[in-house]
Amino acid sequence: MIHWKFGTAALLSAALAGGSVVFLAAKPLFAQETVKLELWSRQDPSGPLRPGNVVKAAERLNKELEAEGSPKRVEVVVRESPAKGFDDDALQLLKVFGVGEGPDMFIAAHEWICAFQEDGFALKLDDYIAKYPQHFGTIFPSLWSSAKCPDGTYAIPQDAEARMFFYNKKLLREAGYDAAFVDSMPERTLSGDLTMDEVLDIAKKVVDKTKAQYGVLHRPNKGPDYIMVFNAYGNEFVDPQSGKLLLERDKLAAAFGWFERGVKNGVIPANNTAMEFDALRKEFYSGNAAFWMYGIWDLGSVAFPTYGLPQDERAFFADWGWIAGPAPKKGGSPVSLTHPIVYVIAADTKEPELTVRLLGHASAADLNTDHAVTTTHLGIKPEQLEDPRYAKAWPLARATELLKITKFLPNNAQFGDLNGIIYAGMQGIESGRLSAQQAADFVIEEASSTLEDVIVK
Template sequence: MKRTLSAVAAVLMTSTAFTALSFTAPAFAETVTIDLWSRADRSGPLRAGNIVSAAEQLNRVFAAAGSDTRVGINLIETNAAGFDADALDLLKAHSVGETPDIAIAAHEWIGSFVEAGFAANLEEHITANAAMYADMIPELWTSVMYKGERYGIPQDSEIRMFFVNNDILRAAGYDQAYIDALPGKVETGEFTMFDWCDLAADTVTKGAAKIGWVHRPNVGPDFQMAMASFGIDIYNDDEAKLQITKQGLTDYYGWLKYCVDNGSLPADMTTYSWDSTHAAFRGGDAMGKFHGIWNVGAQMDSFGLSNEKEYFDKLTWIHAPAGKKGGAPKNLSHPVVYVVGDTENKDLAALLVAMASQHVPNTAHAVGTNHTPIMYGQTAMPEFIEKGWALIAGTPMLKYAEFMPNHAKIGQYNAITYTGIQAVETGEMSPQEAAEMVIEELEIELGDDVIILD
């Protein structure tokens, strides 16, 4: 956005493109209506609510300036079952000319939004309002990039990592010095993915754990951080296409086979339900699990923990370790984002998004929904310090975060690579056979949307 707030106000006061009042404003006011698209999201009401509050704040500015111009929010609330279904509904609405000014979406749909002509390029807006975004955690910008430019603003963030039960390690004979050193060894590449499986297997052998470790039992993005540990970069930024390497995929599946063979990972893991997966770790049977930071509350309840000190005495967090010694660890974040429609109101819409993204409103959302912040300074705010100690602890981990590619077919990609996981863990295929099968299916299903690197 090139205009300052006063310039926007001047444009609004002289504009004749006003619509009927749709949000609280004086009866005499001329109103610019901003269409806001959002799923009905009881678990995150401030995703849309913070935009509404930003409009109220801007209206107070207009009133103080003596202007009778007002901003109204027309909330288009959908009943889509999830963000993927919602994104498809949004694209349908755009295709028939019902393009909203702001949409709340999962970041991986940005590429599709750009190609469909829906998403506005926000590079000029971000540059012109640099002070409003100066504290943004830099890694999060990756989640809204498409072909090297930003088409969204991160609305929240998260961390998916490996959880470790310290009590099981202690029962297996590992002292506190070993436990305390583990995160650092992961970050330096000294502790690898194979070491993870060896450690888990040792706790089972010694009777300290019934299960070494568990992962999600169905298709999902969590596996991407494990794939990245083996050097699999699943997206080509320059060509905006998905990609895969046969060698990397073989190494990744080889690691899973290693974990099953040494007894650390159940061979029938992909037949588990979510309830049994959660119960394995929260019930104290499994040494480790990889999933997301939002599990902290349920873990506190299951283990009978009451504060931060008790929690980190019981559990340790680590990134997905490197696939080999000296490599870099990985984790995963999956931000929800604000996307501004390429409409006549895009400058004003972008301003509202910027206002909704500031420390105070975003903190209210983050703390209330167990999301890590989008701005570093949020971790110093009283509400975060009082209620968000786990989120503060997780924020530095964003340094190693991976993001799902902004590509419409990432869901198909994940589903196909998951068939290889099932085949290897159940012993139906060798890692090499599974890699060949998956690559063949990717070529058939995704065609020109995927690049085979070797």
């Protein structure tokens, strides 16, 4: 319904004409227009506030629009996908866009954004990000790297993670390392003094001097965590100019060499890739392994509730700790690995400005902290460190410093397939079927024959 309000001139005319006056106001009032914005989100119990915060953001945007005198009001419609993982979800959504049925915005794993950009389905955001510093200006600079394609920025970071080497201080002390050595490991790693091979040496001493059976354990299936080792040895896996996959034979062989030395020294078990995930966790958290290469979320989801590791910060760090991925040589650069989930806006949305503003509000520090503390993910803004809830979730607060040195999976849709090939190379090494150089050659040969546009150096 359209309501009209009359000014004093109209009232005077009506009075002179002998007419009756209904009401008085100073300016016209326009019809309210509801703008429906569709959000595609997979059904993800591990991150319900990824879409939920966008719904909440609509309330904030609508108050802002009302204050501006705009007749527009935003309504978010969530379209849920039953996909089991982000790869399947992205493939489904690409098909939906292909038949012209795509949403206004969607949630994705960051490595898929360039696939949407290449097909013309993603909106370039650089100008919008610069226009709204109140929403995007304090997002950790490192996280924007995960949102870029070769020609610009196509996503907004929604959360982050941190991957590291957890270690058992009790075992290290039992193996003969003094408390000063054990407690200095994180700082030495960040300064480039502790190296990847020193981790193997420490793990070897633990296996030799204690009853612990294992030195270093890693995930038993394809995933991002062990890519941190490849990053440490200089593998970036993507050509920054073209966005194509990049394989460098010497750097691949160097990373595979670390796993090879670990197995030969009895530090990494030869059957690591054949073990069950829960069995690996149990070995580490029950005190049967020196190091566990995984992610910060494992503390809140498994270590504390299942294995009884102390939730008090001081008690935890008395006997447990973590380090970043060390440099391969002294004086080199340490690494961590994160895997941001991102918000992406469709290139053909009818309301790009409103959609950007909506996702800007969804990126507010308080809403992002709601998500972070309930799912053990890292926040996207430094001001979240000042939130008492975030500070109370000390694993998040302590791990946030790793975002300064973090690396990302390449924003290339084929990396999932390449990662499967890399993992097969690791299996070959740990089972004794391949040497480090043979594993590097295998990855290059297999990727070159099965994937498109792979650059080999």
